[in-house]
Amino acid sequence: MAATAEVLQRTAPLYDRVRRVIPPIEWPVFAEDVDAIIALKRRRNAVVLAHNYQTPEIFHCVADLVGDSLALARMAARTDAEVIVLAGVHFMAETAKLLNPDKTVLIPDLEAGCSLAESITAADVRLMRQRYPGVPIVTYVNTSAAVKAESDICCTSGNARAVVESLGAERVIMLPDAYLARNVAAETDVEIIAWSGHCEVHERFTPAEIRQLREDHPGIVVLAHPECPPEVVAEADYSGSTAGMTDYVGAHKPPRVVLLTECSMSDNVAVAHPDVDFIRPCNLCPHMKRITLGNIRQALADNRHVVTIDPAVTPRARQAVERMLAV
Known part of the structure; x- marks a missing residue:
C-alpha cells in the first residue's frame, strides 16, 4: 500500500x-x-x-x-x-x-539462514577436538550457538587474525570457512587446520572476474571480503571485513571501486560517498x-519470531563470544 x-x-x-x-x-x-x-x-x-x-x-x-x-x-x-x-x-x-x-x-x-552455519554441527566440532587433542578451536560467528558452545573462542572476519594470535598456540583449528582460514593462514605464522565450509555469496567470485573488471574499468580499486577464495584475495587491492571495506572507501576515496561481497553493501556505502563511482558486479545473499x-x-x-537458545549450550556459547569481544 x-x-x-x-x-x-x-x-x-x-x-x-x-x-x-x-x-x-x-x-x-x-x-x-x-x-x-x-x-x-x-x-x-x-x-x-x-x-x-x-x-x-x-x-x-x-x-x-x-x-x-x-x-x-x-x-x-x-x-x-x-x-x-x-x-x-x-x-x-x-x-x-x-x-x-x-x-x-x-x-x-x-x-x-547461512550456508556457513549449515556446513557444520556441534558433533563435527567434537570430532575435530578428538582428532586434534589440545588444539584450540576458533569458530567463526557465522555458526549456530550449539557449534559456538563446542569452541574455545569465536571470531569474525574483522578480527580473525587477532583472535588466532591471541591464543599463543603454534596451531589452531579454525571453523567453518575454509577460505577465511586460508586467508588468515597467509597472514600469520600460526598453523591453521581448516574445515570445508564456504559462503555461497563469496565463493562465486573469481580472479578472471577481477581481471575483466580491471580491463573494463581502468584504475578501478578492487576490495574483496576474506570469505572469498585466496586467489581472489590475491588479485584484489585490499581484503577486509565489510567494516574494513567501508573504512577503506572513506579513508582513500578511490574514484572508482568494486566491493566483492553481497549486493547491498555497495548501495549502503555509496550513500555516504557520492563522489565515488561504485561498480556493482555482486552476488546476492538469498538469506x-x-x-x-x-x-x-x-x-x-x-512479537515474531522470538529467538530462544537451548539452556544446555547457552553458557558455553556465551563464553566463546565474550572471549572474542575481550580480544
Whole structure:
C-alpha cells in the first residue's frame, strides 16, 4: 500500500538519505512500513540492528545500529533497549540473545539462514577436538550457538587474525570457512587446520572476474571480503571485513571501486560517498534478502519470531563470544 501524503511528509528526511540509491517511484511503497516501524520502536522500547548486507531502506531508514558481525555483537552487548530486532541472519540473532539473555530478541524471518552455519554441527566440532587433542578451536560467528558452545573462542572476519594470535598456540583449528582460514593462514605464522565450509555469496567470485573488471574499468580499486577464495584475495587491492571495506572507501576515496561481497553493501556505502563511482558486479545473499521492511514491522507488531537458545549450550556459547569481544 502506498503511503499517504502525511506519511510521506514525516519520512521525507529519511528518503533524503537514500535518494541516490532508491528511485522516487519506490519510496511511497517503503514509507508506510518505515513510518510504522519507527512508531513501533518507540512504543516497545526496541532497536533494530542491521547488518551491512541489508537493503538501504532498512539499513539507512529504520536501523538504529548497523555494522558487520563484530560490530553488531558489540552493539548487542551494550544496548539498553528491551527488544532487539535483528535485521540479518539467524546466527546473528542468536549472538544477540547470548549477550542479552534477559531481553526479547526477534528475527523477522526464521528461514534467514547461512550456508556457513549449515556446513557444520556441534558433533563435527567434537570430532575435530578428538582428532586434534589440545588444539584450540576458533569458530567463526557465522555458526549456530550449539557449534559456538563446542569452541574455545569465536571470531569474525574483522578480527580473525587477532583472535588466532591471541591464543599463543603454534596451531589452531579454525571453523567453518575454509577460505577465511586460508586467508588468515597467509597472514600469520600460526598453523591453521581448516574445515570445508564456504559462503555461497563469496565463493562465486573469481580472479578472471577481477581481471575483466580491471580491463573494463581502468584504475578501478578492487576490495574483496576474506570469505572469498585466496586467489581472489590475491588479485584484489585490499581484503577486509565489510567494516574494513567501508573504512577503506572513506579513508582513500578511490574514484572508482568494486566491493566483492553481497549486493547491498555497495548501495549502503555509496550513500555516504557520492563522489565515488561504485561498480556493482555482486552476488546476492538469498538469506539476507528474506528480511524486509514488512516482516520487521510484523516482528515488532506481533512479537515474531522470538529467538530462544537451548539452556544446555547457552553458557558455553556465551563464553566463546565474550572471549572474542575481550580480544
